[in-house]
Amino acid sequence: MQAEWEELARRNWLEDSEDQQPVPPTVSPAEKGYYFNTNNPYRDWPNVFAEAQEKAREGDLNTAVLLLEAAILQDPQDSEAWQLLGMTQADNENEQAAIVSLQRCLELRPNNLPALMALAVSFTNSGMQREAGDVLRRWICHNPRYKHLVQDSRSPSNSSLQDVLLLFQEAALLNLDCVDPDLQTGLGVLFNLSSDFDKAVEAFSAALSVRPQDYLLWNRLGATLANGNRSEEAVEAYTRALELQPGFIRSRYNLGISCINLGAHREAVSNFLTALNQQRRSQRCSQQQMSANIWAALRIAISMMDRPELFQAANMGDLDLLMRAFDMSDV
Template identity: 40%
Template sequence: MAGLMNFKHSIMLMQILGQISLCMKSSQGADNWVSEFSSEQNQSGLKEKWVDEFSKLNMDDWAEEFSGGAFGESSADPWADEFQNQLSASKSSGASRGVYVFSEMNPYVGHPNPMQEGQELFRKGLLSEAALALEAEVLKNPDNAEGWRLLGVTHAENDDDQQAIAAMLRAQEANPTNLEVLLALGVSHTNELEQGEALRYLSRWLQNHPKYGALAAPHQTDSPYGPDVVRLFNEAAQMSPEDADVHIVLGVLYNLSREYDKAIASFKTALQLKPQDYSLWNKLGATQANSIQSADAVLAYQQALDLKPNYVRAWANMGISYANQGLYEDSIRYYVRAVSMNPKADNAWQYLRISLGNASRSDMIAACDSRNLDVLQKEFPL
């Protein structure tokens, strides 16, 4: 299966945010399954927090950690205020969740073949331009499931899972059983802390698969229980050990339950079957980073970049891994590279600002806040 969505970096900014591990946003009923997997870590005395897989800080946790004076800063620090303001804005926009927001100015509207143009731009790694071309395509052909799917993939790689989910939902409307779309939705909902939705889409992937559909009863896809979903996918892996996609889903599921060693093993198995999948190398790196293996994560991200040099998310993830190791000057260079490729990557700008502070480069914070790429690229060449 080609074109799988990429996994965002589950970061553990130990130097910046304290101990963090990947779990899902708490919810009701079957979603409580994740707690079964976390008791060992809780018993160790670690204060567990979740920051999603690459780019958007869990702003409640960040502000709480930062205002707690962990770095000698007062609770009135403007960074904490800034993140609280962004949190409030993100909560107030929840009503539009799942609704795709088109760009106001789009030079590709009226293009004779925007789909082909979008595919070519995506191949070149020009993701922001590719998104515009693909928006022109779906405006022209609203029922083009593949156009919506590729638009969702583009947004996911460009660090915007909310737009990715909105596009994928439109793709699912046009083709409800598309396996790539169902798997992509499962991954993006994982990135967005939405455990219940992630489990539902991954269960639907299994139910609609021609080989594994018999494993999943229809009612199990309505409110799936995490350990049951893991068990079914392990059965699928025994049926078809050569199916990389099954191992990829298991890696995602083990991230949900914070069983990082198993997640790493699953992604490594998948990579033996799909060694040229740059997004899979990124998934492996994200999981290694969350398992306090930042040096290994750097190697995985480098593999992703070797395969796709214009992979914005991997550039930013590399910055996060260096920040995890306290190498803030190095992390700054990777963040600057990421935002230079996608100036709309708000979360990468946030991480850049944090690393500038930790690297005692407050002289560059104004350039960061004004998004002055010329100044930043000149000061931090890579």
């Protein structure tokens, strides 16, 4: 159980990182293909991309994924659909699918700046530091405002994280009279990668000064605060993210982790059950489509409550029993 907790704590810029570095997966997501849902009921529907955008805004992430997969099956060259699919999978705590989708988007449109930034975040969450740094350098290379910095730089294309950080800091000096929230987001990611969490908090806070309604930024701020052992502040940031986007599974999961760190085990369980129920809510979302990471975190939280009968239910994946045990309605 301790090993399981340590593995969870390394994900999503969570707590207890200390000096441990995540071990990259043995097979890179780049080497894997995207696995589409079989028997997609939206396969031949018209206007599926617009419908997917609406479902994503509503927080119905599972339905949005099915609609986006249908859009791609109808037009495999639709880079915008691949981009939104990647971002939606990341929100839904499915990093593997997010990485593959965003990489496909960038094959079709290499200068897609939002997709590059999203991919850098997904690589960071997956412990793939070198890949994250490479993508952030590409973001600078393709950004019309900053690409001259790379052309003027003598750093090689396979720059170290420190080289990429210097590029972003140099770019920030070009914006002394204003804040570029995208650049600050990149700085926040890079400072997280170098474990300089106070500076990462400053960067994400600067980005939020321009985009206060950006739920992704609030989640990234929360995760950074949690990494810096500031769990109470992290809870406030996650809560703000969920106020802006109640269906944001990743932030709900992160909030549960911070609750564990604060000793609020029942609140943690409540958040994990809410996240799992949100994933299940779509009638076509099977048990296998629910996040294994959330189930693992739920087992840890329940184990800390000394409720062996409920721990067994969590091991069995009995969500209905757990919802009843914690007086949570299936809404």
